[in-house]
Amino acid sequence: MDAALKTMIANMPEKTGKSLEEWxxxxxxxxxxxxxxxxxxxKKQHGVTHGFANTIVHLSKDQGSSPxxxxxxxxxGKEHLLPIYDKLKVFVATxxxxxxxxxxxTTVSFIRKKQFALVSPATKSRLDLxxxxxxxxxTNRLENSGPFGTMxxxxxxxxxxxxxxxELKDWIREAYENAG
Numbered sequence: 001m002d003a004a005l006k007t008m009i010a011n012m013p014e015k016t017g018k019s020l021e022e023w024x025x026x027x028x029x030x031x032x033x034x035x036x037x038x039x040x041x042x043k044k045q046h047g048v049t050h051g052f053a054n055t056i057v058h059l060s061k062d063q064g065s066s067p068x069x070x071x072x073x074x075x076x077g078k079e080h081l082l083p084i085y086d087k088l089k090v091f092v093a094t095x096x097x098x099x100x101x102x103x104x105x106t107t108v109s110f111i112r113k114k115q116f117a118l119v120s121p122a123t124k125s126r127l128d129l130x131x132x133x134x135x136x137x138x139t140n141r142l143e144n145s146g147p148f149g150t151m152x153x154x155x156x157x158x159x160x161x162x163x164x165x166x167e168l169k170d171w172i173r174e175a176y177e178n179a180g
Contacts, residue, residue, distance in 0.1 A: 008055055016048050016056075023048075023056045035061075070103040078121045085119055085127060087164040088172075092117065095176045110172075116179035117172055118152055127158045129168075131175040142171060 013019050018026075023042070032038040035057055042053035075082055085108070092099055092110045100111040110117040118130035130145060130152030138144050138154065145152045156168060 005055070008052070009059075012052065012056075016046075016052050020056065020059060024060045027057065027060045032057075070105060071108070074103075074106060074108075074121055078124055081121050081125075081127050083161045084158050084164065085121075087161050088117075088119060088127075088129065091164065091169055092172065092176070095173060098180070099176070110176075112176055112179035114179045115151065116175040118148060120148075122147070122157070125159055129156045129158055129172075130154070131156065131171055133171065133175050133178060136171075136174070141167075 009020050012023070016023070026046075027038055027042075030038070030041065032041065038057040038060070039050070039053045042048040042056060043050060048056070071085075075085070089101060089108075092101065096112070098112055100109075102109045102111060107118050107120045109115050110119075114132075116132050120128050120130070122128040128147070130148035131142075131154045132152050134153055136142065136154065141156060143155045143157070146155045148155055154171075156163075156171070158164065158168075
């Protein structure tokens with residue numbers, strides 16, 4: 001969780017009259033189908049500003065999903081790809097104590113001051129590693145970003161743990177250094 005979000009959560013009781021946990025209980029009692037409906041409810045019925053309402057709704061959806069749960073869901077039926085992810089995660093953690101690893105519903109982000117890499121189990125047989133290395137030419141292995149769009153500049157397709165080799169680690173290190 002980044003510093004701005006932590007500050008927003010800490011200021012929530014003063015700014016909105018309730019803690020994040022209290023807001024989440026209110027939302028859970030209503031069970032909205034759409035994100036926008038819940039945001040609108042908080043704004044109209046409780047006078048919460050858009051920024052706080054959006055954050056409360058977003059965080060309420062993450063409740064009950066631990067990082068391990070999110071990872072298990074991502075790799076369900078693709079468990080054989082976890083050794084590749086684990087090898088990437090171990091390497092990224094060695095780059096510095098300023099690395100944040102954030103599990104999301106379908107991806108895992110590696111963040112310094114900004115996101116520098118993104119991992120997604122793309123198919124039953126492959127992980128995609130997205131990297132943000134502006135100005136780096138593509139190669140047969142270091143492709144354009146593909147499905148990652150503007151979140152990354154490049155993509156590397158990985159099918160085996162041994163593909164997390166020196167060349168790939170150099171690219172990850174370069175992306176990390178550019179994100180500082």
